[in-house]
Every structure is written in C-alpha cells, then in structure tokens.
Amino acid sequence: xxxxQVLSTVDKLVAFVPEQKVPETIPHAFLGETVxxxxxxxxxxxxxxxxxxxxxxxxxxxxxxKVEDVLPKGQCGACGFAGCxxxxxxxxxxxxxxxxxxxxGGEKTATQxxxxxxxxxxxxVKVAARLKCTAEAATGAPMKFRYEGIxxxxxxxxxxxxxxxxxxxxxxFGSCARACPFGAIEMKDGRPAISAxxxxxxxxxxxxxxxxxxxxxxxxxxxxxxxxxxxxxxxxKKMCPSACIGCxxxxxxxxxxxxxxxxxxxxxxxEKCPPDCPMPCAEKCPTGALSPQKEPAQKAAS
Amino acid sequence: xxEKTGELFTIFxxxxxxxxxxxxxxxxxxxxxxxxxxxxxxxxxxxxxxxxMGTSTFFCWLLYTLVLKPLGMDFLAIIVFVLIVSSLVxxxxxxxxxxxxxxxxxxxxxxxxxASNCAVLAPPxxxxxxxxxxxxxxxxxxxxxxxxxxxxxxxxxIRERLELCDIPESFKGLxxxxxxxxxxxxxxxxxxxxxxx
Numbered sequence: 001x002x003x004x005q006v007l008s009t010v011d012k013l014v015a016f017v018p019e020q021k022v023p024e025t026i027p028h029a030f031l032g033e034t035v036x037x038x039x040x041x042x043x044x045x046x047x048x049x050x051x052x053x054x055x056x057x058x059x060x061x062x063x064x065x066k067v068e069d070v071l072p073k074g075q076c077g078a079c080g081f082a083g084c085x086x087x088x089x090x091x092x093x094x095x096x097x098x099x100x101x102x103x104x105g106g107e108k109t110a111t112q113x114x115x116x117x118x119x120x121x122x123x124x125v126k127v128a129a130r131l132k133c134t135a136e137a138a139t140g141a142p143m144k145f146r147y148e149g150i151x152x153x154x155x156x157x158x159x160x161x162x163x164x165x166x167x168x169x170x171x172x173f174g175s176c177a178r179a180c181p182f183g184a185i186e187m188k189d190g191r192p193a194i195s196a197x198x199x200x201x202x203x204x205x206x207x208x209x210x211x212x213x214x215x216x217x218x219x220x221x222x223x224x225x226x227x228x229x230x231x232x233x234x235x236x237k238k239m240c241p242s243a244c245i246g247c248x249x250x251x252x253x254x255x256x257x258x259x260x261x262x263x264x265x266x267x268x269x270x271e272k273c274p275p276d277c278p279m280p281c282a283e284k285c286p287t288g289a290l291s292p293q294k295e296p297a298q299k300a301a302s
Numbered sequence: 303x304x305e306k307t308g309e310l311f312t313i314f315x316x317x318x319x320x321x322x323x324x325x326x327x328x329x330x331x332x333x334x335x336x337x338x339x340x341x342x343x344x345x346x347x348x349x350x351x352x353x354x355m356g357t358s359t360f361f362c363w364l365l366y367t368l369v370l371k372p373l374g375m376d377f378l379a380i381i382v383f384v385l386i387v388s389s390l391v392x393x394x395x396x397x398x399x400x401x402x403x404x405x406x407x408x409x410x411x412x413x414x415x416x417a418s419n420c421a422v423l424a425p426p427x428x429x430x431x432x433x434x435x436x437x438x439x440x441x442x443x444x445x446x447x448x449x450x451x452x453x454x455x456x457x458x459x460i461r462e463r464l465e466l467c468d469i470p471e472s473f474k475g476l477x478x479x480x481x482x483x484x485x486x487x488x489x490x491x492x493x494x495x496x497x498x499x
C-alpha cells in the first residue's frame with residue numbers, strides 16, 4: 001500500500017542522516033546558521049501558503065458580502081435560510097428570492113437589500129408572537145401535580161404530559177423566554193409576557209414551545225383567542241375556567257363574517273377587521289377566551 | 303509486528319485517556335471552554351482538532367528529524383513547530399474552502415481557533431521529549447487529538463444540562479464550568495498509573 005511505501009522511504013531517509021552534537025560554546029558561525037535555517041523554513045512555508053492561496057482561490061460574487069453587511073446577523077433563521085449568510089447568498093444569486101424576507105431587519109434592511117440587489121420591494125407586515133393561553137397562570141388550568149425537576153417546558157412536558165390539567169396550555173417554565181434571541185419575552189405570573197416592540201417575528205419561540213401554544217400574528221390584530229385546546233364544551237370548562245369551549249358564538253356574532261370555527265377553536269381573519277369595530281365577538285364570548293388584544297406592561301429591559 | 307502493534311495501541315490508549323490533553327495535562331482550555339457551550343460545535347471542533355493534531359505531528363516529526371536534529375538545532379523546535387502548525391491550519395482552511403465548501407462550513411470554521419493553541423503544540427513536543435519514531439508520533443498525535451475531542455464532546459453535553467440547573471448568580475457561566483471540569487479531571491485521575499509510560 002502507498003502508506004507502507006511512504007513510511008519505508010522515510011525510514012531509509014532517516015537512516016542516512018547522521019547524529020550531530022552541539023558544541024559547548026556556541027561560535028558566532030553557528031548562530032548565523034541558526035538564523036539562516038529559521039529564515040529558510042519561514043520562507044518555504046510562506047511560499048507554500050502563497051501558492052495555496054493563489055491556486056485554491058474561491059471566486060465569490062461581491063454582492064454577497066455587501067448584502068451580508070447590512071443584515072442584522074442575529075442568525076435567527078426567520079427568513080427561512082440557514083443564517084444571515086445563507087440569505088445573503090440566496091438573495092444575491094437567485095432572481096426569485098425577495099429582498100424583504102429579513103423580518104428582524106424590518107423595512108430598513110429590506111430597503112437596503114433591495115437597493116444592493118436591484119430588486120423591488122413588497123410591503124413588510126409587522127408581526128408579533130402571541131400566547132395562546134391565559135395571561136396569568138392563576139386564571140388558567142390548575143396543576144395536576146407539583147413538578148420539581150429541570151425547570152424547562154420540554155422536560156416537564158415529557159413527564160406524564162406536563163403538570164397542567166390542560167394538555168395544550170402553557171406550562172410556565174420559560175423555555176420560550178430563554179430561547180428568544182431578542183429578549184422580547186419575560187416570564188410574569190407563570191406566563192410569558194411578549195413585548196410587541198422587541199418581537200421580530202422570527203418564530204424561534206414557536207418552535208421551542210413543546211405545546212405549540214405561541215402563534216405569530218400581525219401586530220395590528222385587535223382580538224384573538226387565548227386558548228389552544230381543541231376540546232369542546234363542559235369537559236374543557238372543567239379543566240380551565242378561561243378555556244375556549246368551541247361554542248361558536250363569536251363566529252355567529254361577527255358582523256363582517258371574518259371568524260370560522262376549526263377544531264372547536266376560532267380562526268379570525270384579523271387583517272380584515274375594520275379598526276372601528278365594536279368587537280361583539282369578544283363581548284359575547286362566555287368564558288372570556290376571545291378578548292381584545294392589550295399590550296402587556298413590560299419594565300424597561302437592560 | 304504484533305509487539306509493535308501492541309506498543310502502538312498502548313501509546314494510543316495512553317494519549318486518549320490516561321494522559322488526556324485537557325483533563326490530565328491541562329492544555330487547550332480556552333478552546334475547550336469556548337466551544338463546549340453546545341453539542342454540534344463541539345463535534346466539529348473534535349474533528350478539526352484530531353485532524354490538525356494528527357497531521358501536524360507528521361510534518362513536525364519530519365522537519366525535526368531531517369533538518370533540526372542533524373544540524374544540532376533542537377532548541378529551535380518550539381518556534382519551528384509553531385510555524386508548521388500555523389501554516390498547516392491556514393493551508394487546510396484554504397484547501398477545504400475551495401475543494402469542499404460543505405466540509406468547510408461544518409468543520410473549517412473551528413480550524414482557525416487551533417492555529418496558535420497550546421493543545422496543538424503539545425503532541426509534537428511530547429513526541430520530541432519521548433524520542434518517538436514516525437509511527438509512534440503519528441499514533442500519539444491522533445490519540446491526543448481524539449482525547450481532546452472526547453473531553454470537549456463529553457463536556458458539551460454536561461454544559462447543556464448545566465444551563466438548566468439552579469446555579470448561584472456569581473457561579474453562572476465560566477466559574478461552574480471550571481469547577482465541573484475539575485471534577486471530571488479528578489475522575490480521570492483514576493486512570494493514572496494504568497500504563498507505565
């Protein structure tokens with residue numbers, strides 16, 4: 001085999017080389033020799049590197065660097081690509097990729113990317129993450145048992161389906177708050193308080209939550225259903241006083257027919273809600289699960 | 303032939319576990335602490351370190367035996383080894399970036415961290431001290447590299463769990479990581495003296 005041949009050649013080479021002793025007092029000539037050897041080694045290695053740099057040069061479209069510079073580099077993946085570099089490559093090289101996919105960057109980044117790549121812009125909708133569960137743990141489903149383990153929602157969820165009576169609701173251990181790269185989530189009263197200002201809609205919290213009880217909605221949505229449980233009627237009401245029981249009153253009362261019931265939960269086309277609507281859907285909700293959207297008060301974050 | 307293989311295996315095993323470069327010789331701690339926060343980068347770093355340590359021992363041994371020792375310049379060993387390791391890292395980066403971008407994005411980004419790392423300088427120097435031949439040097443280098451990889455991957459799993467534990471504020475992050483590493487090193491001390499080398 002090649003390896004054995006190489007090794008045996010090296011062995012033969014080594015056999016040729018004689019041993020030498022260093023003299024007691026080092027004469028000046030030897031110092032000169034030392035400097036020469038080091039310089040030669042340095043030159044050889046440097047030359048090798050220069051040759052490699054020339055021969056293995058990677059040609060890259062300069063646009064990619066320019067686009068990458070203006071991206072926020074949070075590496076969140078909201079654009080759907082593998083990090084900011086991935087998006088920069090896609091938008092610079094492919095015609096079909098739009099310039100406004102970077103949600104954390106917002107309008108400013110979209111405009112800059114559009115200018116650099118010469119593409120035209122669509123409109124960016126401001127979105128925010130919303131919790132599909134009660135705003136406070138006290139008004140939600142009670143606990144089945146007291147969980148004392150690793151303080152992580154996924155860990156608790158693995159243990160007998162979680163410590164909450166409701167199998168679809170928030171567990172309150174703050175995995176979403178820890179996962180948020182923009183510091184938009186704070187745990188308060190056993191529930192995540194999501195700041196719409198800081199939320200960029202990247203979707204990392206949605207993917208982190210083991211119950212899938214966070215959704216991304218347009219920021220201007222005026223009402224939403226704060227329940228994730230697809231059960232119906234009294235069985236759900238027994239579990240949690242603020243649950244959506246799937247009665248469908250909201251769908252019947254909406255004057256603009258924007259609500260449909262799916263899986264005993266309302267689906268609201270909130271982008272079409274007129275801003276002056278008195279919201280009879282929220283008024284008629286018997287449990288208060290469907291209620292107007294209020295921004296949570298959040299203390300100034302550091 | 304069998305004794306030679308047995309000897310080589312002894313050297314490999316000693317490098318991997320008994321004289322583990324991070325946990326017994328306390329080298330390469332900055333890279334170890336820096337890359338062990340998550341599991342995937344730790345695996346990438348393990349591969350990069352094994353490769354660099356393995357190949358650099360070969361080239362360092364060559365240069366030492368064929369150039370430095372005959373000229374009586376053993377004392378230049380450290381400087382020349384540093385030069386060789388840095389050049390090798392740079393060359394590997396350039397080569398993989400061009401030839402295999404996939405490999406570069408998976409493993410290559412950790413290569414630059416190893417350019418002037420004491421853990422990568424250690425295998426050639428140890429080989430020099432012990433006067434190993436070619437096969438022994440390479441096996442020692444690969445063993446030390448894999449030992450580094452083993453330590454960093456094990457610790458990354460532990461560190462991910464540490465994030466979720468209830469730790470006093472002043473110990474969060476590096477302090478508890480160091481204490482934990484010390485405990486693991488204590489455990490590895492149990493291996494010492496298994497092989498007389």
